[in-house]
Amino acid sequence: MGMKNPALVTVLHLLRTQSHLQQRFAAELGGVHGLSVNELLLLMHLDQAPGGRLRRVDLAQRLDLSQSSVTRMLAPMEKVGWVERAEDPRDARVGYVVLRKSGRRLAREGTRTLTAQAEALFAERWSAQELATLNALLGRLSAHLPGQLAAG
Amino acid sequence: MGMKNPALVTVLHLLRTQSHLQQRFAAELGGVHGLSVNELLLLMHLDQAPGGRLRRVDLAQRLDLSQSSVTRMLAPMEKVGWVERAEDPRDARVGYVVLRKSGRRLAREGTRTLTAQAEALFAERWSAQELATLNALLGRLSAHLPGQLAAG
């Protein structure tokens, strides 16, 4: 077992942790609300946006997805009425996505179950202090990245 | 802007950070070696395994992938000779994956470029102390998960 670079090891931990968490959260969210993780994140971003509305490009950037993925994710969500389209009177290119009542409700409920999952993750063997430290360091790591969810 | 749960915020940072890093590393590794991140991780696991050999199930567990994904990832890698199959004399069900010389070389080279990327990530505004702390906390978070790469 060779000595490994600390930066490398950290990155490996990050990659592993994420793929595991992604699976756990997806299973729970799917089971309870029929939502994928990305769908919930999309709703959460809309919920936080002023007027519950956002352009598709901005959603893509915040979700770290391509524009085409956003387009395709939205189609079924419009169909079931979580979300609706709106035009921009000044620029006919843009299509706003606006959150409807049922979508807003889903966003809140989904956030609650995601929060519960997150808390369960840290419930054992983690002090509030340690969690805060991890939070701060991760926040720093992603600080210069575009489109994060408001933190407070 | 409601007060947000610290555990939730931490998890959101984790998800975002990962999806961003995944893309960066994928671009670099693909460009330099023609490897995907998962392919490199697979080679790295083999490189660390005694005899450079591992069962497919164990690879799947370590990579946090399904068995079918591992099966399909390996096909082209066998074709180009990074890896070869071996049978277990005691159990005809298992198919070992064994690393060949070119695969071992690729694993080492890929690890070097991934290490460089990882170091670049932390090069600015990160002290060795902070990196060590982040590393320890992430390590704890994934500690009870199966199949991590040996830490050195």
Place this chain on the structure above:
DNA sequence: GGCCAATACTTGCAAACGCAAGTACACGGC
């Protein structure tokens, strides 16, 4: 020794995604 549950792997199928090309529109320079 025959049967049944569990294990290792493969394959068919569908979902989620990115890239590149296509369409529609905006905006600035001339």
Place this chain on the structure above:
DNA sequence: GCCGTGTACTTGCGTTTGCAAGTATTGGCC
């Protein structure tokens, strides 16, 4: 006021992935 460049979005196509079903094999139990 037209034209070229850039932006917002959509669509076609290929890749990666998981799930579920299928095959082969092992091992325990009677």
